[in-house]
Amino acid sequence: xxxxxxxxxxxxxxxxxxxxxxxxxxxxxxxxxxxxxxxxxxxxxxxxxxxxxxxxxxxxxxxxxxxxxxxxxxxxxxxxxxxxxxxxxxxxxx
Numbered sequence: 574x575x576x577x578x579x580x581x582x583x584x585x586x587x588x589x590x591x592x593x594x595x596x597x598x599x600x601x602x603x604x605x606x607x608x609x610x611x612x613x614x615x616x617x618x619x620x621x622x623x624x625x626x627x628x629x630x631x632x633x634x635x636x637x638x639x640x641x642x643x644x645x646x647x648x649x650x651x652x653x654x655x656x657x658x659x660x661x662x663x664x665x666x667x
Contacts, residue, residue, distance in 0.1 A: 600606070647653075
Protein backbone atom coordinates (compact mmCIF):
# COMPACT_ATOMS: atom_id res chain seq x y z
CA UNK A 574 0.00 0.00 0.00
CA UNK A 575 2.85 2.37 0.84
CA UNK A 576 4.36 1.75 -2.58
CA UNK A 577 1.06 2.61 -4.29
CA UNK A 578 0.77 5.91 -2.34
CA UNK A 579 4.30 6.93 -3.24
CA UNK A 580 3.67 6.20 -6.89
CA UNK A 581 0.39 8.12 -6.87
CA UNK A 582 1.86 11.18 -5.22
CA UNK A 583 5.14 11.07 -7.08
CA UNK A 584 7.82 13.25 -5.46
CA UNK A 585 5.27 15.48 -3.72
CA UNK A 586 5.73 13.73 -0.38
CA UNK A 587 9.18 15.28 -0.01
CA UNK A 588 7.70 18.77 -0.15
CA UNK A 589 4.66 18.02 2.03
CA UNK A 590 6.56 18.83 5.21
CA UNK A 591 7.56 22.22 3.82
CA UNK A 592 4.03 23.00 2.76
CA UNK A 593 2.72 22.17 6.20
CA UNK A 594 5.21 24.50 7.88
CA UNK A 595 7.97 22.02 8.57
CA UNK A 596 11.68 22.75 8.52
CA UNK A 597 13.07 24.02 5.28
CA UNK A 598 16.45 23.11 3.96
CA UNK A 599 18.95 25.70 5.10
CA UNK A 600 21.45 27.15 2.69
CA UNK A 601 24.89 26.87 4.28
CA UNK A 602 26.05 30.01 2.46
CA UNK A 603 22.93 32.05 3.31
CA UNK A 604 24.71 34.18 5.92
CA UNK A 605 27.59 34.90 3.55
CA UNK A 606 25.20 35.79 0.71
CA UNK A 607 23.21 38.10 2.99
CA UNK A 608 26.41 39.80 4.17
CA UNK A 609 27.49 40.33 0.54
CA UNK A 610 24.05 41.72 -0.30
CA UNK A 611 24.21 44.14 2.64
CA UNK A 612 27.71 45.26 1.62
CA UNK A 613 26.51 45.86 -1.94
CA UNK A 614 23.61 47.96 -0.62
CA UNK A 615 25.99 50.00 1.57
CA UNK A 616 28.29 50.56 -1.38
CA UNK A 617 25.41 51.68 -3.60
CA UNK A 618 24.23 54.09 -0.91
CA UNK A 619 27.72 55.59 -0.57
CA UNK A 620 27.98 56.02 -4.35
CA UNK A 621 24.56 57.68 -4.43
CA UNK A 622 25.49 60.09 -1.63
CA UNK A 623 28.79 60.94 -3.34
CA UNK A 624 26.97 61.59 -6.61
CA UNK A 625 24.48 63.95 -4.99
CA UNK A 626 27.18 65.71 -2.96
CA UNK A 627 29.07 66.37 -6.20
CA UNK A 628 25.90 67.65 -7.89
CA UNK A 629 25.14 69.93 -4.95
CA UNK A 630 28.69 71.33 -5.02
CA UNK A 631 28.32 72.07 -8.74
CA UNK A 632 25.00 73.79 -8.08
CA UNK A 633 26.54 75.89 -5.32
CA UNK A 634 29.30 77.03 -7.71
CA UNK A 635 26.60 78.02 -10.18
CA UNK A 636 24.60 79.83 -7.48
CA UNK A 637 27.67 81.75 -6.35
CA UNK A 638 28.39 82.73 -9.95
CA UNK A 639 24.87 84.10 -10.25
CA UNK A 640 25.25 85.98 -6.95
CA UNK A 641 28.52 87.48 -8.20
CA UNK A 642 26.95 88.57 -11.49
CA UNK A 643 23.95 90.13 -9.76
CA UNK A 644 26.25 91.84 -7.26
CA UNK A 645 28.41 93.23 -10.07
CA UNK A 646 25.35 94.44 -11.95
CA UNK A 647 23.96 96.12 -8.83
CA UNK A 648 27.34 97.69 -8.08
CA UNK A 649 27.57 99.22 -11.54
CA UNK A 650 23.99 100.45 -11.61
CA UNK A 651 23.76 101.76 -8.03
CA UNK A 652 27.29 103.02 -7.64
CA UNK A 653 27.65 101.11 -4.36
CA UNK A 654 29.74 98.03 -3.73
CA UNK A 655 27.36 95.13 -3.31
CA UNK A 656 28.47 91.65 -2.39
CA UNK A 657 25.87 88.97 -2.29
CA UNK A 658 26.16 85.78 -0.35
CA UNK A 659 23.61 83.28 0.74
CA UNK A 660 23.65 84.73 4.25
CA UNK A 661 23.02 88.38 3.41
CA UNK A 662 20.81 87.58 0.42
CA UNK A 663 18.14 86.15 2.69
CA UNK A 664 18.93 88.07 5.88
CA UNK A 665 15.71 90.07 5.54
CA UNK A 666 13.69 86.87 5.70
CA UNK A 667 15.48 85.09 8.54
